[in-house]
Amino acid sequence: MSVKPVLAKLIDTSTCIGCKACEVACQEWNDQEFTISGGLGGDYQTQPDVTHNFWNLIKFNEESHDDQMSWLMAKYQCMHCADPGCLKACPAPGAIVVLDNGIVDFNQDNCIGCGYCITGCPFDIPRLNPQTNKVYKCTLCSDRTEVGLEPACIKACPTSCLTFGTRSELLQKAKDRSQELQDDGIKTAGVYNPIGVGGTNVMYVLAHADRPEAYGLPKDPKIPWAVWFWKSPLKWLGNLILIGGILGTFVHYLRYGPKNYQDEND
């Protein structure tokens, strides 16, 4: 069995111009009807959040300090975690799969619409379509990558802020770029590849890597403690109680038999 290299996407926020070509390409390729949800709040951001039919959103975050205004743009989508919380929480076998190229894909045929993946995801990405009762998110264009094409968002990006390749190659590229930014005087530049979820196959170069929250990215994402507790110790304890209960009552009957009363012959 040949081991396929893990594929990844790198988002260099320092060269993002907020053109939204990636958003359009995503909608186009995935044949999504565009319905504005949440309204246009006099804002550059297309809509407040990702939705079941809008998987790729550039978040526009404004910041001002000392009379300086900065505009932090970051494309937001599924991070394709190495240790995906959605998968850990999912009760339906085959509904969430990790492809051998590292893509975390949802297979709607097997999805039962319980929404546990939404609870398991530290990035708050999966969204339920109330019509189909299935959950959707970015597929990293698994239908394109399997035939050797790059994801639609990458293809559409005019500034090469988005790049696609193997994980090891892009991680190096991200480090080089961060170094470059640091050399240019942006001391806080760095890579966002959160280790709490085993690293992500969607990585960022951030000018303010010390505070990813400013970009709308969680600081130190981890699979929620409750999800881990539920799927590890609680599951074993529960199984022990249930199997122990069934076996225990059976053994009790063999050892002590029924509780009799005087009139046994009626």
Place this chain on the structure above:
Amino acid sequence: MTERRIERFSFTERIMHWLAALSFLYAALTGLALWSHRLYWLAAVFGGGETVRGWHPWGGIVFTLTIGYMFRNWARQMKLDREDLQWLRRAHRYAIHDDKDLPEANKFNAGQKMLFWVQSVATILLLFSGTVLWWPHSMSQNLRLLAILIHPISAILSIGAIIVHIYMGTAAVPGAFRGMIQGWVRPEWASSHHPKWFREISKR
């Protein structure tokens, strides 16, 4: 022979009990299907994962209603008194059929009372956490995280208690099952298992 029959549970009580049993069985088995991938085959038995996800909550609602009836019907008789606590401390002796030093049981012994309270508490917890899990997208993340812990914990408690209950009601205490199916027991059964109750109804 009718005088040899003592009514144990009324027709309504039996209907409600078996409605509870069926809805519990359905909710427990469909719940277990989603509890472990190894038990997911249970989902196929009940019409597939989507069907199970859609109907499991309704099984829970029916069960909750039957528990509500039982609560109204029996709560007063289920109060634990000092003798019950004594009984519970000696429950291991009851388990090995060494009943000499056990306080005499009324209509329900202390073990049955415990089942009643465990199910009452578990049902309330299951109802609230289940509501969160039913509509996860309308709930806050903290509520959902709480619910994915509370729901299985209370379910394990509830199923664990039911395993003992089913064993006691069928194999372990001959005569008990007829009390819940046909509704009556023999006087000897009543005086042996529930002497206080037997004396009380004999006075009538």
